Amino acid sequence: MTSAEPSTSSSLGPDWVLGDDGRRHRRAARVIVLDEAGRALLVRGHDADQPDRSWWFTVGGGIEPGESEAAAAVREAREEAGLELTEDDLEGPVMTRAGIFHFFAETCHQDEVFFVARVSDHEPSDAGWTAQERDVLDEMRWMSVAELREQRVEVFPTALPDVVEALGAGWDGVVRHLGTEHDDEVG
Structure with missing residues (x-):
């Protein structure tokens, strides 16, 4: 296969579909899980093709066909963190973003x-x-806002420390739209 021919399979999983622009795409629901101390539960993962590059991110994943965003968030919290929630346990959506x-x-x-x-x-x-x-996926950890800000590896979304800090006092009902965010380019 030449580099001009996009692969039909991916180490990312079957929910990532090849788009017209040649990039894999999916819709995802994520959960900012906060404990009583205002810490966020994060997952650390790494690039399958570059294992020494890792980053922290919120619990969540792809939305399955016919599944609502809230239902996907509840399912992902159970699958990724063993957290039993109902849709009534969720606040929001509190934020959106397009991640590249x-x-x-x-x-x-x-x-x-x-x-x-x-x-x-x-x-x-x-x-x-x-x-x-x-x-x-490498680990899960509860992190305070200060710990998020001190991380030496990437944290996504990059605004997460500020968002967690703001949500610690309660959600104001405003949906924050972060726009498009690119991680550091690799390769």
């Missing part, structure tokens, strides 16, 4: 909608991770 991800092997586009869930005493579990997720 420059993985080593390809560049992808993800349209994201973010909800907030407030929990107490939750120990995250990776029991629901698929084999594919186990290959690229």
Whole structure:
């Protein structure tokens, strides 16, 4: 295969579909999970084709065909963090963004909608991770706003520390639109 021919398979998973622009695309629902101390639950993953590059991100993933954004957020919280929520437990959507991800092997586009869930005493579990997720997800951790700001690896969205800080006092009902955000280009 030449570099001009886009691959029909991807290490990202089947929910990433090849778009007319040659980039893989998907819609995703994400959850900013906050505990009573105002810490956010984040997942650290890495690029399958460049394992030494990793980043922190919120719980969430692709929206399945026929699934609502809120239903996807609830499902992803259960699968990725072992968190049992209902749609009534979600606030929002509180934020949207279009993320452009420059993985080593390809560049992808993800349209994201973010909800907030407030929990107490939750120990995250990776029991629901698929084999594919186990290959690229490394850990989960509760982080304070200060810890988010001090991270040496990338955090997505980049505005997350400010968003978590603002949401700590409660959601004001305003949906924040972050626009398009590019990660650091790789390769």
